[in-house]
Amino acid sequence: MRLRWSARNPPILLKAGDRITFMAFPKAVNPDAVWKRFNTERFKVEVHACYCSVLNDCWNFDSMRTDAEPVKACPSLSDEEEWNG
Numbered sequence: 779m780r781l782r783w784s785a786r787n788p789p790i791l792l793k794a795g796d797r798i799t800f801m802a803f804p805k806a807v808n809p810d811a812v813w814k815r816f817n818t819e820r821f822k823v824e825v826h827a828c829y830c831s832v833l834n835d836c837w838n839f840d841s842m843r844t845d846a847e848p849v850k851a852c853p854s855l856s857d858e859e860e861w862n863g
Contacts, residue, residue: 791832828852 790798803820805813825841830852837846 792798801823803813803816808816823841825839827839828836828849829839830836834851836849836852838849838852839846
């Protein structure tokens with residue numbers, strides 16, 4: 779499964795040290811068997827993100843790598859690719 783998410787509308791501004799939760803699967807509100815399966819499979823989830831600073835310095839993040847890669851700009855997502863969940 780591939781999920782693409784964009785925080786363009788409205789944009790999200792984070793200061794150093796801030797965090798956002800983009801995915802949660804609480805144990806308390808999910809059936810035990812489903813939660814256990816998710817808890818095992820979550821290690822297969824890869825996260826790819828592109829983000830920019832207020833100074834327009836941009837980076838690509840890949841959870842399978844140790845450092846983000848500097849890029850000139852983040853690519854635009856089409857309406858079909860964008861998820862605003």
